[in-house]
Amino acid sequence: MDDPLGQTSVLLLLPPPPSASFHQFKDAYEPILSSVYSNLSQSLGGLNQSAVLEIALSLPRLLSPECQPRASTYGSLRHFLANIYRLIGIVSVEKHVELGGPGGIDARVFFLDFDTVENPRKETVSVSQTGPIIDLPTLAKSARLWDTIYYPSTPVGEKLATAFNSIYAGEKDPNAGGLEAIFGVPNWTTSEPLIVPEDPAKSVAHYSVVVGGTFDHFHIGHKQLLTATALALDQDPIPGKDGLLTIGVTGDELLVNKKYSEFLESYEDRCRSCASFLTAILDFSPPASSAPRIEQVSEPGPNGRYTLMMIRPGVTLKLVQISDPFGPTITEESITALVVSQETRSGGAAVNEARAKKGWKALEVFEVDILHSGDVPTVDVEDFASKISSTDLRRRRMELAKK
Structure with a gap:
């Protein structure tokens, strides 16, 4: 459902990454993001429209007592946050997509407490409806009107989508879109602890x-x-x-x-x-x-x-x-x-x-963490830098004004 202002809104459900390493993070998520960016770019069709891409990055146990207070997990989360925004910048360069504005894709990231491991849930702290860390029921019941909810067609992706839809299907607004799998993406498993809380006594x-x-x-x-x-x-x-x-x-x-x-x-x-x-x-x-x-x-x-x-x-x-x-x-x-x-x-x-x-x-x-241009082809490094520089964005506005 495009809104009256011509803005498409989609949700991308990402299961936990294979590790905290950026290269493994990139190997797992880049094909998924590339597919979503391609789909959104085609739907915009070069028109004077924009799209909002909400990315729910799953990490297990974020709302558990051992991850409180939030300062105890900040060190881990800041790296995942930098990883995903760095990857967004890389994919936007590859796909020649603006990061917001007419014809662009406005990506926003938040964290989802979701564990794909088949273990009984331990105790969780009281959960509010306040991000940027939320649980799956809060997201599914949020009543946001997404045109499409994307997820990777992998075992962990299917598990996340099934858990989400078991709640979302009963809460879904008649005007909201449904789930859509992204095929042809690599499968992975998480082989190491993703979040390593600091000593709560020191946080x-x-x-x-x-x-x-x-x-x-x-x-x-x-x-x-x-x-x-x-x-x-x-x-x-x-x-x-x-x-x-x-x-x-x-x-x-x-x-x-x-x-x-x-x-x-x-x-x-x-x-x-x-x-x-x-x-x-x-x-x-x-x-x-x-x-x-x-x-x-x-x-x-x-x-x-x-x-x-x-x-x-x-x-x-x-x-x-x-x-x-x-x-x-x-x-x-x-x-x-x-x-x-x-x-x-x-x-x-x-x-x-x-x-x-x-x-x-x-x-x-x-x-x-600084967003740097590693893994961006040399020819595109300047384009990546311009997407994270207010000065470059103003310069481009000046150049457009002169035309």
Whole structure:
């Protein structure tokens, strides 16, 4: 069912990968992604349309007690997150597909707690309908209107699809699409533990996590960064432990010296992109009868302009306009964790030095892996880089404007 705006939406169910190694990950998933991208490209037919591809990457036991708090599994999950977004970039280059926008495919990744091993389920923690880690029933009951649900026609893929459809078939909206197998893909088994939790005694639960960035011309690098931030946030049903996800978005006045600054998106547009993406990977509840509660705040002083948006009860998104490199990390003592890229890790150290001067507790700093162009044919490396560079995206807008 294409929506009135001409947007197709599909779901791809991926069973657990053979290992954490990128090369084995790529060998298993690249043929599957290539097939889905080919199908979607043909359905778009070069028209002024776009497609949303939601990718549910299965990993066992993510909602089990031994994988709590979320900080204990962050080290494992960040690598899988980088693997899948790196592979998305590679396939988009191979298939000459834009990553979003007219004629493009907007891919979004979240994690599914699903085990293909025939073992009785052990105890799980209380499950909410909040991603980016969810269980199979939550996904099947989410009432999202996918045109097609793809899955690989392999033993583990069939097992995942059967388990999903046993719930989805009874919940399915009359306007939603059905399941479709992808044939001719390699079979594999998982031969090693995929998630290796750190010692829970050394891991702290975080209910207020922050990340900062420009988020101009939203791309897969931004998606990886925001998903990683959400992975560091605990969602605990205990009253008074609601999760707060703070996104510091650079104000327009700090960006005047950016390259191709005339093609920068406005602060409001950049905030909308962040909020739309995070809602898509966090909220899997059935559609609410009322619009989400949004509060716009404008107060004097640093970080006084912000938007509060309740993603769902217990999880709030805060979009803050920042005017310096520190943002709310040195004005809000209650924040306990900061997410940075490997390229900006020095910023985390600077933040904690500034907090120490105020007598505040240091933030736990979580890093995000860099998306690099390994395994991309040399002739296509520049194309891969342009898909994860806001500067290149602005340059391309400038070149189009001159035509």
